[in-house]
Amino acid sequence: MSLPHDRARTAWPTEGLSFGGDYNPEQWSREVVLEDLALMREAGVNLVTLGVFSWVVHEPRDGEFDFSWIDGMLDLLHENGIRVDLATPTAAVPMWLHLAHPEILPQDAFGHPLAPGGRLGWCPSSPVFRGYALRVVEALAEHVAGHPAIALWHVGNEFGGGNARCHCPVSNDHFRAWLRDRYTSIDAVNSAWGMAFWGNTYSSFDEITTPSGATAHNPGQLLDYERFSSDALLEQYRAEREILKRWTPDVPVTTNFMVGLGPDVVDYARWAPEMDIVANDHYTYGPDPLRRQELAFSGDRMRGMSDGGPWMLMEHAAGAASWHPINQPKGPGELARHAFAHVARGSNSVMFFQWRASRSGTEQFHSAMVPHAGRDSRMFEDIVRLGADLTHLDEVMDTVVADVQVAFLHDNEAGWALKSGLKPTNQPSYADTARAFHNAFFDRAVTVDVVPAWVPLDGYKLVVVPGLFLASEETARHVAAFAEAGGTVVVTWFSGIVDEHNTVITGGYPGAFRELLGVRGEEFSPLTPEQSVDLDNGWRGVRWTELLRSVDADVVAAHSGGALAGRPAVTRRATTGGGAAWYLSVDLDRPSLDDFAARIIAQAGIVPVATVSPGVEAVRRASAESSYLFLINHADTEGWADASGTDLLTGAAHEGRVALRAGAVAVIRER
DSSP, X not given: OOOOHXXXXXXXXXXXXXXXXXXXXXXXXXXXXXXXXXXXXXXXXXXXXXXXXOHHHHOSBTTBOOOHHHHHHHHHHHHTTOEEEEEOSTTSOOHHHHHHOGGGSOBOTTSOBOOTTSSXXXXXXXXHHHHHHHHHHHHHXXXXXXXXXXXXXXXXXXXXXXXXXOOSHHHHHHHHHHXXXXXXXXXXXXXXXXXXXXXXXXXXXXXXXXXXXXXXXXXXXXXXHHHHXXXXXXXXXXXXXXXXXXXXXXXXXEOEEOOSSSOOSSOHXXXXXXXXXXXXXXXXXXXXXXHHHHHHHHHHHHHHHTTTSOBEEEEOOSSOOSSSSSOOOOOTTHHHHHHHHHHHTTBSEEEESOSBOOSSSTTTTSOOSBOTTOSSXXXXXXXXXXXXXXXXXXXXXXXXXXOOOEEEEOOHHHHHHHHSSOOSSSSOOTTHHHHHHHHHHHTTTOOEEEEOTTSOOTTOSEEEEOSOXXXXXXXXXXXXXXXXXXXXEEEETTOSOBOTTXXXXXXXXXXXXXXXXXXXXXXXXXXXXXXXXXXXXXXXXXXXXXXXXXXXXXXXXXXXXXXXXTSEEEEEEEOTTSOEEEEEOSEEOHHHHHHHHHHHHHHTTOOOSSOBOXXXXXXXXXXXXXXXXXXXXOSSSOEEEOOOEEEXXXXXXXXXXXXXXXXXXXXXXXX
């Protein structure tokens, strides 16, 4: 991928890989703060996020600003050689503002305002909140402009993480205005949403409300409400960024995404062009047996949003998080493996939430770089060791992830459309198919770019369309052009079913991709968890089947029994340009999908990053001058990879093969 001009020019906030985390010194005494600075130097911390929840510190009473605390902290951190990712404090509304203007609190789907004291206690559409928020941002930016410690601006915090969907009267008015701008006429809204169903046709924009309450709402309206909610939050980000750019034009600006499997709380892929550096908060779920692969999927999505360039890991956990039903710590060596896995997949930073574990508050049992046990702990020892190891990777800074031959198309709008309205299987999970495919490639050391549906596909050999429920005509043409130019496309079940209005594409499934695939589906037949279907080539399907017939595609596998006996299940159509378009109308179980992945990798001519033993993750970062192979052994036994070069972490030279003890990491400067 090529880097966009502006982002390519953005200076990274630290000279080497960024290492540190959220720092909340307002929670601690001066004695503890001075100890923190000494421990940060010991650990090699070079960047901290400061002031995320400090609005009431900056403005203890309405209109009374006091920046003495931030002045002192910026000076102390600068004196200790630590750069600052300075937050605008608008994620944390002061209690005096809630008391004066309770109407700024977001309201749930039943019109109940949220209680103050939680996260992001403000309505994204509120002009009252916007006025107060921009006032404190203006005062802060003007005051700190020019301070040498500030390396990056951090707007708010995890936008939408608590206030993404507001149903207050102001949000209703804003939603109607958003719809007027998008559709111009009420007739266009009725047409897009299909409001003739149930006789719900609107006569004017004034009749439209946010989709609140318990009613089974129109799928088109639900999808547009998701889009509106994302855009409303983006307006706040843009308004704050404009002020920061005016006072500190040379300081890059970002905010922290929460990218995982998706669909996300806001549309990060459409937010990404607004960022000087694309940043992410990522947390694994302890009981997930494949959390290393989920981490990789998230990293591959971040790289897809960063146009292949470096991105920033703004937060992750040193150990256990605190919001899951069961919060399990990371196992021995897992802290380092996760950190290096993020770097391997394009991050130029390893940042944590948070530096020191809080004694009080909602996240008092969230892990931290300095745990409750303090310096004398396994956690802090691991942090110090990680900080030292990262200093050996400075030469990797100017590289990008290389040798990517596979793209997965992923779109939050498709995920939102899937959950909006009733479906053949209700409460579906958008990313299940994508994750299953990604895992099959992950196990084979094949790196994947998980990209938005509209990005250029030049240079890839294989494009996978995994459960892309919503696909516009433009997306369909985009994918077809890739196949006609000689590429290989794999489309999975329940893809291309609806258009950008969440309206079914008629004429046979999978609507948007029907002509490319040369098939015509007539009826979906989802399976219960106890059911499965056998195919005539030995594969097995679970969860999903459909009544399908081939128009001009070869049948690779057919149903071998049951109501669909003899009907196509997996097809392949050769394109005139030498490409191929595959369709999987069943959800293959893991052994079958593994077999299919091996077959498609071979047929598409995809070369793995390296030959590795089972359980070893391999990703390459490279520039025109150098190449680095990241090897991470997630297995409980010794592993290996075929590679030659010098391990940056140990200095050891390897010829032909790198041996990896259980849980070990190596970063090989390749010859």
